Amino acid sequence: MSRVIGRRALLLFAASLIALAGCGSSKPAAPPTVKTATIGGLGTVLVNGQGYTLYMFVPDARRGVTCTGACAGTWPPLKTAAGKTAQAAGGADAALFGADQSPDGSTVVTYNKWPLYTYAADINPGDVVGQALDLNGGYWYVMQPDGTPLVPHGSPPIPAS
Amino acid sequence: MSRRLSPELPLTRRGLLVGGAGLLVGAAAAEGANLAIGGPGPSKQLTPGEDLMREHGVLKRILLTYRNVLDRQSANQPVPTAAVHDGATIIHHYIEGFHEGLEEAYVFPPLRTAGQLVETVDTLLVQHARGRRLTSRVLDITTAATLTTAAGTQLGSDLAAFLRMYEPHEAREDTVVFPALRQLLSPSELRSLADTFVAEEDKQFGPDAFTDMVDRVAGIEKTLGISDLSQFTPTV
Numbered sequence: 001m002s003r004v005i006g007r008r009a010l011l012l013f014a015a016s017l018i019a020l021a022g023c024g025s026s027k028p029a030a031p032p033t034v035k036t037a038t039i040g041g042l043g044t045v046l047v048n049g050q051g052y053t054l055y056m057f058v059p060d061a062r063r064g065v066t067c068t069g070a071c072a073g074t075w076p077p078l079k080t081a082a083g084k085t086a087q088a089a090g091g092a093d094a095a096l097f098g099a100d101q102s103p104d105g106s107t108v109v110t111y112n113k114w115p116l117y118t119y120a121a122d123i124n125p126g127d128v129v130g131q132a133l134d135l136n137g138g139y140w141y142v143m144q145p146d147g148t149p150l151v152p153h154g155s156p157p158i159p160a161s
Numbered sequence: 162m163s164r165r166l167s168p169e170l171p172l173t174r175r176g177l178l179v180g181g182a183g184l185l186v187g188a189a190a191a192e193g194a195n196l197a198i199g200g201p202g203p204s205k206q207l208t209p210g211e212d213l214m215r216e217h218g219v220l221k222r223i224l225l226t227y228r229n230v231l232d233r234q235s236a237n238q239p240v241p242t243a244a245v246h247d248g249a250t251i252i253h254h255y256i257e258g259f260h261e262g263l264e265e266a267y268v269f270p271p272l273r274t275a276g277q278l279v280e281t282v283d284t285l286l287v288q289h290a291r292g293r294r295l296t297s298r299v300l301d302i303t304t305a306a307t308l309t310t311a312a313g314t315q316l317g318s319d320l321a322a323f324l325r326m327y328e329p330h331e332a333r334e335d336t337v338v339f340p341a342l343r344q345l346l347s348p349s350e351l352r353s354l355a356d357t358f359v360a361e362e363d364k365q366f367g368p369d370a371f372t373d374m375v376d377r378v379a380g381i382e383k384t385l386g387i388s389d390l391s392q393f394t395p396t397v
Contacts, residue, residue: 069361070259073266074289120265121290123283129290134297136258 031084032109034116036091036145039128044091045142045150046111048078051125054116056149059138062113062161065102071136075117077108085109091145112147209267209354210339215371216260217331222378223248224327227320229385234317239307244384245316246303247377253296255374259365261289264334267354268342277341281333288330295323 033049046054055075059066067075080086080099086109088094098110108115119130119140132155133140139156141149149158207215226248230240269282302308302316346354362370382388 069364070262070266073262073264074258119290120269121286123286129287133293135253135293136262 031080032086034086034092035089052118053128055140056114056143060115064100065108065115068104074120078116079106080109082107096147212358219374220256242303244381249299257293295319
């Protein structure tokens with residue numbers, strides 16, 4: 001394996017680490033886009049600009065980002081620049097966007113005060129493999145355009161916050 | 162061989178960092194030099210790959226308990242649901258909620274960025290997701306002290322599927338994925354990543370998490386009567 005290639009890869013890897021695990025010093029050039037997509041069996045949900053499903057994490061409790069470190073590897077938060085939030089597209093409601101500072105120092109997009117995350121195992125846009133999964137200390141649900149998580153029948157309800 | 166390498170007296174990661182022998186996997190001295198993270202001699206610090214592999218060791222031991230349960234089912238013996246539940250709980254928190262998170266945060270992204278093992282990484286990610294669903298179902302089923310016939314059948318199917326997936330999964334990671342990461346990173350970057358792994362584990366589970374997990378698995382093995390390693394030695 002070429003060490004030259006490895007070095008180049010590391011430069012990109014460093015950026016990935018910042019994005020995933022949150023070293024906090026790099027700022028995205030432009031706010032991320034959040035739009036809506038219709039996903040079979042679930043209806044219309046929020047997705048990121050590349051079409052990957054966005055999730056909320058119940059333990060965040062609309063108060064702030066609690067998924068960091070290894071958790072953020074599994075659930076990469078939707079990051080933006082400090083002082084910025086996301087750009088709305090499709091059926092996403094711009095009035096519901098906000099931002100929260102993660103414990104790792106990065107800024108994460110919120111929707112109706114819920115920090116937004118993707119799921120590493122959603123390999124393709126439109127995948128929704130993480131829906132209603134209990135992992136990393138709580139349940140994960142997709143987010144609907146009206147700002148409410150989509151909780152399937154039989155899954156634990158979200159405590160009032 | 163150091164007494165501290167006995168399975169009954171597992172090394173803590175902190176112990177290895179401070180004063181361990183760096184021979185966790187029982188490698189010979191020459192092999193130890195090969196595993197070192199930089200420096201002229203054998204390192205006392207686990208490489209990220211070694212760290213992840215010893216967590217695989219915890220998973221392997223739980224897979225052995227799952228196999229034992231399947232053997233019991235085949236022999237029409239009662240299923241020790243509490244033991245299965247305990248093992249699945251460790252997998253849920255320590256493997257799926259932590260170990261796989263480390264892989265997803267720090268191992269897979271650089272490989273993907275470098276264009277290496279991309280299809281393999283995608284498959285491993287899908288398997289992580291399927292494993293989490295299987296474990297969730299195993300945990301649900303084994304909350305009951307006794308199982309209905311249908312629940313027992315479902316449990317057996319899920320345990321067998323989990324075993325069938327994770328044996329090749331972790332073998333591929335140990336022999337292909339982790340070595341590729343090691344080739345990709347410099348010694349100083351490997352050291353930094355090793356430190357990150359330690360910090361993450363300490364933050365999430367406390368300073369002796371690995372030892373605690375090994376102790377818990379050993380307890381499950383004892384419950385199932387498979388704690389004596391010599392019972393697995395064939396007569397030749």
